[in-house]
Amino acid sequence: MAHPPSYQDATRKLDWLEIVAPYAHARDYARLCLVSKRFHRHFAPRLWNDPLTAANTLLLNRDNDLEWYYHFLEHVKDVRAATCALVTCLDLRGLGGRPASAEFSLDFSGPSLTATLRRLPAAFPRLRSILLDGHPDVDAGALVVASPSSVPPTFEPPLLLSIPHCQIKLPTAFFESAYVTGLVYLDVSDMSGSLKAPLTQLVLSSANLPRLRILKAQGREMDDATALLLFQAFGDQLWSLDLSRNNLTDRGLSFMCEWAFSRHSLRSDQTSGERFEVEGALSFCPGDDSEPFRSFCFVKESPWSATYSHPQRYLVDAPVYTRDVQGPTPQGIPCPVRLNGRVKIRDDSASSIQKILSANSMHLIPQLEEHVHDLDICQGHGGITHLYLNENNISAQAVVQMIRSTTGQLEHLDCDSMFLHGPSGSLPKWMPRTAKLSGILGAAHLFRPLFSSNLQVLRIHHSLVTQLPSLETDDLPTIANLWLAETFLLPKAELAYPEAFVPDMNPRLQSLTLTRIPRYSTGRVIEKLIGFLKLASVQERAIQDAQVSTRRGPFLLLGLRRIRLEFEHDPSEELAEFSDSLELGVPINSVTQEFSFFGNSGGWGSSPTTESSTPTITSNNTGSGKNSNKSHRTPPTSVERHTGGGRQPHSSVSELSENGQESGRLVELHHPETDSQSGLDFSVSGWTCGGGRGGGDGKSRRTTAVHEYLSFLRDRDLHTAAGTNRTPPEPASPNHVAAGCPPGSYIFTAAWDAILFSDCQSMRKPTRLELEGMRDVVGAIKAYRLETRRAFDTARRMNGRSGMPLLGEPHFHWSGRLEVSMKDTMAHYHASRYWR
Template sequence: MHLHPPSYQDATRRPDWLEFVAPYVPIKDYARLCLVSRRFYGHFAPRLWNDPLTTAAAVTAAAAGHRVHIRDNNDLEWFYHFMHQMRYVRENTRLLVTSIDLRRFTPDTSGEFSLYSSKTPLSESLQSLPSTFPSLRCILLDGHSDADASDLIPSPDTRTGCDVLLVSTPHCQSKLPEVFYASQYLSTLIYLDVSYMTGSPTSLKQLLGRGAFGPAYFPDLRILKMKGLEVDDVTAALLFATFKDRLWSLDLSQNRLTDRMFDAMHNDAFPAGTLRGGHADAEGVLVCPAGHGSASFGTFCFVNESEWSVTFNHPERHLADAPVYSQDAYGASQQHTRARLDGRTRPQDDSEDAVKILFSGKTGSNPPNREHIHDLGICQGQHGITHLYLNDNSGITASAISRMIMSSPGQLEHVECSNMSLDMPESGRPGWLSPISTRLLGILGTTHIFRPVFSSNLQVLRIHHSLVTQLASVYSQNDSSAYLSTMENLWLAEAFLLPRAKLAYPHKEAAAFTPDTNPRLQSLTLTHIPRYSTGPLIDSLVSLLKLASMQERAIQDTRKMLITNHRGPAMVPGLRHIRLEFDHDPREHDLGDSDDDEDDLDAEQLVSLAAKGFSFFGEAGWASSASSPSALSKPSPPVTGLPRKSEHRQDEARNHDQSPPVSVRLNSNSTSSSNAYVNLSDTASNIAEPPVTDTVMYQGTWSGAEFTVPVWIGSSSAASISSAAVREYMRLLAKDKRLHTDVQPAMPCHIAAGVPEGKYIYGAAWRAILWPPDHKIRTPSKRELRTSMKDVIEAMKAYRVQTRERYEKIKRDAEGCREEVMLGEPHFYYTGRLEVVRS
């Protein structure tokens, strides 16, 4: 935000005491105070008329000097009466109105005010807005399905003092005509929300193709929300190509987008400069071999870690960045990229309420000066997208999100993608996870992309809970009641998918997101959290709160250590907001009151059903892989034909410790193979001579140029293989040549699992580690589900109460000593804002 110095007259005039008193006067008294004198009118009339509908709904008062009772705060009939009365109000008063907010007003069905309804319908009222309120800046029509947004376009002979800055029309069912986009009245729009409007997909594509919707008509547009319009990849590409880097906030949630849209975004919506680098000790540094990359990964890059960055424990990790100085403030480097945030600035809020306040002021306050609005940071171009919303686009995968963030210059500040497909190789997929009937959701092995080394400006993140819990969700697309229920899906995901995820990404520092993974992040929202768990999901969420409390303590300790003479360095605020969004409660529907176990299925039945093209899933639901076998509750009697749970635990543990002997020759007739023998049961003395190579050569093409890189296929010495994940990786490579694809650099999560630094690996083979073997699968009984599955919300509530009580006790004990209450240990109470949302 640019601050303007006061004028000479403002700086030298004596302040009026009413300026200090007015904010503390109740809004309901403004109308009477306006009648005291012209001086009082000059102070209180702008506050009263700034946003009249919101003010009236809040204090049940009317305008134009008359007291009119509002039967209800959301009575649309009162709005008709208001517009009728405004015809008799003098123009100077109508010029004070800067916002018309109809979100609280809905049609009245009682017929009490049918007189006004029949004479002044909504369409006629909207048509009169431009002429009635010449200074109007914000128009909000959210949820009015009978509203026609084209009525906002004034006739050519209508005189208006200013053009509007914000128009919000979600769920207005009328199709927007081309004249709406070409109207001079709307040419100064900065915020536009046309979400969920019918008839928009085809018309929008046509408008973009003809150039009828773009900077030529909306040169100042910065925030665009287009949710639920069935926007596809072609339309999105046209949108990026049309607006280039003018938009800084874009909401494309609930559309038909796929991974293909990200190429157009990278080419048009991101600047060429970068905000990365210069903080190698605390964050690591990126090294990108020139001319290397792939379509699945993007430009190849490695993370060179320092001794602190690999474990996120640099002593200065919580210090804000020092100001950046440049000899040429208006040089080319400053014009094509924005500066890296210092880590302590508040996230820019692009919601309609926040933008409305910036343009029109709060209810009962003076509106900001019109000439200063365009100097606000929200109205300035940010050299590309900084706020991106991609929620509920079923065609977007986790790898595409990772590729998009890595290809960006690090300027993304607010990212939302509530659910994305966990793209997995079809080779090795177990039969009970049929691709026809099931869908895996989550984001595993990509924690590094949210670190400052990639996302240096990230402040707000909304994403699937697996980023923290490592628990993928199983979504059933078949409604047949003959297959497994949602509760059974949850149990299976915890018992069989989670151990594989921990096998592929074993170390928490690299695999699961923690607050100090990115100390610059201020808000984290986890979505689609299951309501029930056998325990590990609860442990992961509790650990997140505990680590957030420990981060508070670390910031507190650093500030105390560095402060001198009441002055100290600027600190980042850390993670101050955690929001947990839970799925629906499936327990009563799935379990009922019966303990009958006759409907349990064994592994052979599940595989045979999947092989026939059917799904065993009983109903649509989210499943979280949140448990290791050792965390399960007391075992129930075994189901006929299935292994006992204790035997299953032992088998799974043995599978992690050793793999069956495999001896396969990798053919050399392709770029993804080599003359090598791999025998996982060999010792160092039994390896065939001469020693075999650890790598094969891969030849690819990137940006029109060919390149060759060595791909690591495991160690040539079986005795030196100490990692279970590496043994499984080698076994899969030897077993299936279809997994010799998706070459990528080894990321921190792979290095933590045993891959040597600086190596390239086959990404498909590594992701295939997540597939559990079919022969290990067993189904739980209803009794087992009822006794082992715990309510996650209740467990979180109990932990929160426990830590708060300990914290309050320590505060009471410290009151007499006048000592600062230390955060973190021993109470571990998180003092930030914690939200729990039920579906």
């Protein structure tokens, strides 16, 4: 938020030059500056605030020419100090070009660019933005070795420094220099060396960088220990953090949840009011102050919230009024607020921050220094709101736990892939080492406004929408893995996690990017992606119908306006290398034992466990005990905590029955060592089985999921099914309820997740004919997009003068921005396309 104008600024008479200056052509700025001092006052800041952009793109049109930059620095020596003070941005991105001529043989090639950096503090005392992207040989440490006597009294430390990919290691003293103490934006991605040394020596800290708000540290080989030092050093000071392509694991995410997020919750637990009717409410578990239940909660649904169909679901939040006049957030005590759902969230890219700080568009004048630090990007926002976790060694379970712990303040989340692990953080014992699963299943409800109140931009694995995990093996080609995952794993995923993300789950979400989408499909992935585009069109029509044509009509949410589909590389070339000797119907584990999901283990509970860590199971199959009947009359829906007396962990199972029919089974699992902080043990009433609800196909599907879940607990060791780390039962999520679990019950999620891998004995390798029958997903999406566009144009022509046709049915054209990006074999995305 910009600083409000003073009374004098608000009431003064505007100069007509202020009105016409934005419409003047940049090529005329130099001549207009010569007209008079009055003209110079208006046009000189527009010309000099970003001289490289002005000269290389608009005036001289000499792109990628470092020689001009060297000439410019020599010319600056003869420029007035007042004019040099107008320079607020130095953008060296893209400048490469020809080597310097003979007259500039001052070692200006290569290291000469580093030499020029030493002159910047004295040459441009009010330089706010420095961007050195694309110059790996530059030593950015030269910025802080300038002589203090050469710095003018009017010197202001820069606010933005972008130096990614520089291969010269930064000295430790770099972060202690007064030149970087005012940084708001810092990009040190893909540089030589590690951040562990400056973090350990406490030079990279909030004490030296008290105004830092945006930190990008991609590819710095940061492990969990280094990440902990980073989170401890800055706490909740940062609002944008990019840790992509590092070595973070689930433990690193737990450190982030502990240090880098606000504890002020934006979520609602009120079961009355308009918000409850639209979004539902949360019911936190008793004892949620302990570690196992810190973020566990049930979802209480209203008659509308479970189906995302409330008539007022597209209305923006009403403004919140406070007694105090809203001003700059006091530094050190920020408090996140729930956005109204329509406001544009902060852009944390270098170009956007540069434009705000330095007004490099040549049509705006940079704000005064006293107003810059009052900008929204320079304020604290109660912890991280923009988070990037791409290409780290993290699991889907850790991402789920992180989202539950953020209390709803995340606005931009970028996590392209995560491993599907068991509760212990590793693959089950019966899964081969060569097989890897990635994706996120059963977590669609976490992206509802009830949990993610401020989320507007999301980039995540496509399984959130398609319910298809990605399968990788070393002994089969990629296209065969795609066939296996879609043929065998997708039906089980749909059975265990019937709820996929749809646009109306979160109408506040404006941009969605789905990553790692397979290029070829048997047809199911195509159906799901096309179905999602149809639902986006239906949402757009619903927002259109909710609009009121009067001036005093309510403001509505924008809905999903941008969908980006990022596809994997084309595996069709691997088909030529696929062996013809693989026959239809040959089980995988009979061809190669390494790829057998089950092998000889038989699934859960195959690995031996020690007696001290295995609970004792006492089963009462008759269900005639007194306690069993009492439990049946009062279903357990809460966690009871009590002090422990050093008891050994044990479990008791009692079967519940009604009218002679099995309806549920109660498990009480005691773990006196789980809550290590408080020293208290707890008992959890865990529901382990039960019949489905509803009728028709839905009842059959949910009952199947419940019975498969029951089989893992009845036929295998209970402790192993619950997790080798004594993982307690968790509250049933809306996905579990949709699959047949009773609302308000607890289940062992590790055993439930095992449904995905049941019946893997039937897995077989595909034949060449089956692989050749797979369809191109990109081609199918393009054909669907052209078809809907053609139908929409036809409807528009038929309407004639009556106006634009309504969106949605029957053409299902979606007017948002659909982007498609394909990945080549060099592991980066290219050939991005925009399909209108």
